[in-house]
Amino acid sequence: MTDRPPGSVDPYAPFEDGDDVDGLDLTPREAPPVGGGRAGRGRRVAVLGVLGGLVVALVFMAYQGLNSATVFFRNVDEAIAERESLGDKRFRLQGSVVDGSMQADGTFVTFEVEYGGQRAEVRHVGDPPELFQPEIPVVLEGRWSQEGRWFDSDRILVKHEEEYEADHPERTDDFVGVGPSQE
Numbered sequence: 001m002t003d004r005p006p007g008s009v010d011p012y013a014p015f016e017d018g019d020d021v022d023g024l025d026l027t028p029r030e031a032p033p034v035g036g037g038r039a040g041r042g043r044r045v046a047v048l049g050v051l052g053g054l055v056v057a058l059v060f061m062a063y064q065g066l067n068s069a070t071v072f073f074r075n076v077d078e079a080i081a082e083r084e085s086l087g088d089k090r091f092r093l094q095g096s097v098v099d100g101s102m103q104a105d106g107t108f109v110t111f112e113v114e115y116g117g118q119r120a121e122v123r124h125v126g127d128p129p130e131l132f133q134p135e136i137p138v139v140l141e142g143r144w145s146q147e148g149r150w151f152d153s154d155r156i157l158v159k160h161e162e163e164y165e166a167d168h169p170e171r172t173d174d175f176v177g178v179g180p181s182q183e
Helices: 037-069 076-081 169-175
Strands: 072-075 091-097 108-115 118-125 137-144 151-158
Touching (some): 091 118
């Protein structure tokens, strides 16, 4: 036993019903049901509304991101026919470089590409790739100029045939053994 001041209660002694401990009512009460009642439903609706809004926002952002990142592919004849509807949207223009049409001035390289019996003037910003030359198929990334007179390009992709390696062995010798195995 320990010495306690008179009138104090042993904190480890069990309570009995009706014990008055310093004026506290220790009678058990019923607690309201967890998550029940009107307040619980309102909170649930609010949480579901916020989560639904977040899902809608994420789907919208993904759609916008994918839509603006898509670069459409058009042949020269298709691009000319759809010039108005394409407006200032970026797309890829495919055609062959017209022989004798290339001119370079320090900032731009201008040339024509043709496909399907149609020709388009191109103004390319920057240096064209090393393989760029007349009468080869190219894919250009860019958009129609505001006047719609020419295609403003900022990227040129040069396409080449299977015979490229046989026709230009000096350009591919350094890469033997690199890439997929040749069987």
